[in-house]
Amino acid sequence: MLSPDYPPNHPLFPRPRIGVLLMNLGTPDSADTRAVRRYLAEFLSDPRVVEIPKLLWQPILRGAILTTRPKKSAHAYQQVWTEAGSPLAAVTRAQAAALKDAFGADVLVDWAMRYGNPAIGDRLRAMKEAGCERILLAPLYPQYCAATTATANDKAFGALATMRWQPAIRTLPPYYDDPAYIDALARSVTAGLATLDFAPDAIVASFHGMPQRTLELGDPYHCHCRKTARLLGEALGRPLTVAFQSRFGRAKWLEPATDTTLEALAAAGTRKVAILAPGFSADCLETLEELAIRGRESFIAAGGTHFAYLPCLNDSDAGIAMLRGLLARELEGWIRAA
Template sequence: MLDATDKAARPAHGPSDHPAISATKVGVLLANLGTPDHYSYWPMRRYLNEFLSDTRVIDYPKWKWQPLLQGIILTKRPFSSGANYKSIWNEELNESPLMTITKQQTAAIAAKMQARYGDQVMVDFCMRYGNPSTKSKVEAMVKAGCRKILFFPLYPHYAGATSATANDQFFRALMDEAWQPTARVVDPYFEQPSYIEALAQSVERGYAALAEKPDILVVSYHGMPKRYLMQGDPYHCQCQKTTRLLRERLGWGEDRITTTFQSVFGPEEWLKPYTVEHVAELAKQGKKKIAVIAPAFSADCIETLEEINEEIRESFEHAGGEQFTYIPCLNDDPAHIDALSEVIGQNLAGWVS
């Protein structure tokens, strides 16, 4: 986590009134999607307003979208979304699972960086929507002496509505800095061998724990409007490649694994097949035992813990499915932390020794 305890000092050859300057460090700023501060109405409304007002997420013209959002959606949706969050909320820490897991990931990666680089590198996290904000963490890192910042969106695959909007917010934060740090942004890591290995190990562990092995593994990715693909977004292709690399690492035939997309929103066509419909079709085809994994998420969240493990499970079982197994996200699994740390190390090349 961010360590801003380093004491700033006046430069040795500076005049007596020269402002104190912190010792130079390199910051690694992890970024995830975000989370409401609570599942009650107003925190949910603030969070949804920020999220659904992002033109990277909903790219309809503001004159058309905002009246609908402010007048109808934000009046009703905080109640339903709040109920979904309440069903998975970490009541002990009073935070969402995404927040809990991101903190765990950050602490584990910080320990890795400390062991490798000592005090040269500090690690912290921010959220694109909600708290802690990207701006607040950039400000804190600069104040603590980070003259270089590596920004790492925790999305294996690139998408305009995930990686790009996180980067946008990071660059906006830099615009407000009088003395901007040098910045780098981590590329998508969907084909990083250590990431594929971590995914494969999680599948192998999940299958080993079952008395009866699934008929098929459903690899469910967060969806997006098909129009985005046609406009040049590479997300769909990167997801398909992840499934292929995972299948090859597991040594499976194509009949044992399938790619789907979840979280459809609005009236237009999204990437297909839709997970919630496809699992029901699998059950009707006689595949009564399935496992589901969600490689597009670096941490379990509302889309996995509630949507997959409740809504999608229900769709499968209602259609006659008998055994539904959700394989958790990689979260703070040691193999995942090693993979993320490897990616960070590659991107810090030339900055630290």
């Protein structure tokens, strides 16, 4: 038997590592209808996303929705798909790569998707096999929502439940009002506005929508979005028009809706608009197709003349510096003790 004083850096006992797992929503494996149907089936079967009893919801999902929606969604994905795959996957991969050496040789940074690939459970097991005895789960959602932050953590905890020897776990908290996040947004928006050939009459902050019921049940998401917009407006020195996009189904959703807001602005005489999506850490279908393409069409059709979509933080210098700071704060103690 080996002595308790056996050297900790001996090859048989390699130095324990720390893992940082960046987690985002998800994406189909390709932009064809079959892959999109598979992705939507997983996404819309999550009880955190659709809070309707399974016996009532699944027949609807497997019937009308999955027989009609995948083709329409596939067309939307095809408009924004890149050589590196979906924008969301490409950006999240780039974020992980940019943070690879940010915390030292003993810290492994990886990425995963809640729905689709690479799967959260697969990457957690890979981290464990690589010697990570402590893992920071980092859902890249600035504003907390049960349908985003919580379900990503749920998936990770489900994978941990299958492990006999679990690593220690921390989770990145929401950072909707963190000064570093607001500052990164303000610098990004300011830089984006400087590239335009027009001065916008209004700046719209579009957040992903959620059913009104989630707010009534106590989800803080709506409040987090409103505070982000207020703080960003203060940093920019001008108020932002807040709206919520991506309505789905017949239930009442958070308002005002982004599409109707853009149309109302144009109808009221606002001719020049810039729009951003401060609830997204990476550009994706909802920003590049829904806002940059369809949002523009709605605004121009309603009488607007100038429209600009300002990109997310993505893997920009400001965005990576902000993430590095947030993650380093959550790794305090672990890095010193490792």
